[in-house]
Structure formats: structure tokens, C-alpha cells
Amino acid sequence: MKNFFDLQFSELEALLESLSQPRFRAKQIWQAVYCNLVSSWLEITNLPSQLRETLQAEYSFSSFSLTEKINAFDGSSTKFLFELSDGNALEAVILRSDERITLCISTQSGCPVGCVFCATGKYGFYRNLTSGEIVEQVVALARLLKETGESVSNIVIMGMGEPMLNYDATLAAIRRFNDPRGLNIGARRITISTIGIPEKVRQFATENLQVNLAISLHAPNDPLRRELVPIAQKYMIASILSACREYVDSTHRRVTFEYVLIDGVNNLPQHARELSTLLKGLLCHVNLIGLNPTSHYSGRAPQKQAVRDFGKVLLDHHIPTSIRNSQGSDIQAACGQLAGKLTGRSRSS
Ligand code: SF4
Numbered sequence: 001m002k003n004f005f006d007l008q009f010s011e012l013e014a015l016l017e018s019l020s021q022p023r024f025r026a027k028q029i030w031q032a033v034y035c036n037l038v039s040s041w042l043e044i045t046n047l048p049s050q051l052r053e054t055l056q057a058e059y060s061f062s063s064f065s066l067t068e069k070i071n072a073f074d075g076s077s078t079k080f081l082f083e084l085s086d087g088n089a090l091e092a093v094i095l096r097s098d099e100r101i102t103l104c105i106s107t108q109s110g111c112p113v114g115c116v117f118c119a120t121g122k123y124g125f126y127r128n129l130t131s132g133e134i135v136e137q138v139v140a141l142a143r144l145l146k147e148t149g150e151s152v153s154n155i156v157i158m159g160m161g162e163p164m165l166n167y168d169a170t171l172a173a174i175r176r177f178n179d180p181r182g183l184n185i186g187a188r189r190i191t192i193s194t195i196g197i198p199e200k201v202r203q204f205a206t207e208n209l210q211v212n213l214a215i216s217l218h219a220p221n222d223p224l225r226r227e228l229v230p231i232a233q234k235y236m237i238a239s240i241l242s243a244c245r246e247y248v249d250s251t252h253r254r255v256t257f258e259y260v261l262i263d264g265v266n267n268l269p270q271h272a273r274e275l276s277t278l279l280k281g282l283l284c285h286v287n288l289i290g291l292n293p294t295s296h297y298s299g300r301a302p303q304k305q306a307v308r309d310f311g312k313v314l315l316d317h318h319i320p321t322s323i324r325n326s327q328g329s330d331i332q333a334a335c336g337q338l339a340g341k342l343t344g345r346s347r348s349s
Helices: 009-018 022-035 050-057 121-122 132-145 163-178 200-207 224-230 229-234 238-253 269-279 304-316
Strands: 062-071 077-084 089-097 100-104 108-110 123-128 154-157 190-194 214-218 255-260 283-291 323-326
Touching: 009 022, 009 163, 022 100, 050 255, 062 132, 062 163, 077 132, 077 269, 089 200, 123 163, 132 163, 154 163, 163 190, 163 200, 190 200, 200 238, 224 229, 238 255, 238 269, 255 304, 269 283, 269 304
Parallel strands: 100 154, 154 190, 190 214, 214 255, 255 283, 283 323
Antiparallel strands: 062 077, 077 089, 089 100, 108 123
16 A cells, blocks of 8 residues: 655646546645545545545555654643554654644654664664655644644654655655645744754755754764764764855855753853854854753753853854753653654564
């Protein structure tokens, strides 16, 4: 069975043409799936029954199943664990704040980057998700939100995986989120978060998308970054920042730098000064996030005052900086805590 969500609109049009159907059928189906959020072909009642049966025999609207759902105590987030058709896992999170409902979604099952403080990094890497599996996370959660009269306002591609190591599928999914005929989520409400792969940052700059770019830096120098982000051996900070400068020059959009603060490791005053020097003159914003605990890493978040002190050094150097609160840490759904545990199940690699 094929996954409907792997289809681009043009591929759906071609499929319907091959079935001798009029062109408007593609729009009907697209609207039913992405606007009305149907979960079965039977619900698309404006299609001829024979066409429904033909499509139902070939295309499914569910390539993974929900195995666990956990709500944070304060109701601010809900974590979902899904089992893919091959037994691998993926996680996605609904984050609620003020007027926003943000979905945090995954692009890979596991992650090859291996950040030492991240549960997903410890979980290992299993495989890239298809564009359909990435899109389906948003549709599946949008359907659940619809039951309570809610809808998706923002998407952050910050769940399991490094999106720029699954570039084509991630970009195809972003274009689907942004498609005005379907989900119609504004590009400025979508954020892609990467550890910074210079050639992919440059490629991303050419995509003509208003999507926000966030780079997970976590250290102001290469030796320290290599300790925290093992894959950083391949990507020097200077070359990432050079790609970011080109990105800003060609898109006129700012870059956000994510910096997870670990007490006594990367939060010393000299680290803040080094970071300020690195980012001087670059159109950017820094998000500081205290480390979320995981069972695999002994590092701790600094005290709140130490986080504020770090931020003050950046602000004093005219680097726009925010301190971000983590949502969902009590359910292991915050940044760095997604681990994709399939309790009592085996995974395929
Ligand atoms: S923090 Fe992100 S990039 Fe690093 S291991 Fe975890 S999921 Fe991968």
C-alpha cells in the first residue's frame, strides 16, 4: 500500500489523468485531505464510488500508528509516539502557548548527529522519513486538534533527526505545509532547525521560501562544539557562519542561533564573549535554553541567574537574545528529550 501523503499535487493530477478523471478531482481530493482532514477515502463523498474504491485499494491515509500519548502536567504540551510501518519510531509534540499551537515534528527516525546531551542522539539513527511521513505527522495532529476545535498555527522542524540530512523530503514537506490549496500554513510560521550543514544552508537560501532558519550552535569554538556535537568535526563554525552570512545576504532574513546552556561546560563568561565576537555584525537572534535533563547525560542546566548573566553579555554586545522556557520537560518532550522509545517492541534498522 502506498502512502497518499508522498504524492505531490502534480503527481495526484497525473494519477487521476491516468484513470481518465477530470482535472478538478485532484483539487477535490486535496481539499478533502488537507483542509477537511478526512482520514478515509469513504469520507470523500463527492467522488464517484468506483474511483474511491480504486484509490482506496492503492493509497492509504495512515502509514504509522499512535502507540503512546502523554500530556504534560500543566497541559502545555502533548507528546505522541508513533510506530512506522517497518517498526521504527518517530515522535511529535503539540506545544501550546498564548494564542499559538505549535507542532514539533521529526524528519528522521533517530538521529545520526549524536549530540551528547540529546536523548534522540543516544537512541541512534534508523532511517530518513519520507516526505509523506513528515507531512502525515502534521495531518495526524491537525485531525486530533480539530476534535477540540483547535488548529495548527506554527510548525517547528525540531523533533527527531537532522532535517538537512534528509533535505529533499523535508523541503517537499515544507512546500506541502505551505500549499495554499491545502494546509496553508504561512512560511513565516514554519521553522527549520539544523546543526548547520554549510552547503545545505546555501541551498536553502536559494529555495525562495520565507521559512525561519535556526542553527543549533551550542558552543562558541570548534573544540568545545566537537565535544557536544560529534558531527561538528565535519563542519567548522567559521564555515557555518560564512554560509549564514551568505544566507542573510541573499534572503535578507535573520538567522536564529539556538544555544543549549550546560552548567560549567559552555556557559562561562568567556563563552558568552566568544559567542558575541563570532556573531558580531550578523543579522541574527540568539535563543538561550537551559539544558533539559536526560538519563544519558550528567550535565545540568545552569541556575536561572547564570542564564540571565550569559544573555546579558550578548545583549551588551548588541546581539539580540531571548531566554526560552522549555515546555514539556516533565514528559520528556522538550528539546533534546525525544527518545523514540517503543516500549516492549523491537525496531528494525
Ligand atoms: S539535538 Fe537534534 S541534531 Fe542533536 S542529536 Fe538531538 S535530534 Fe539530533
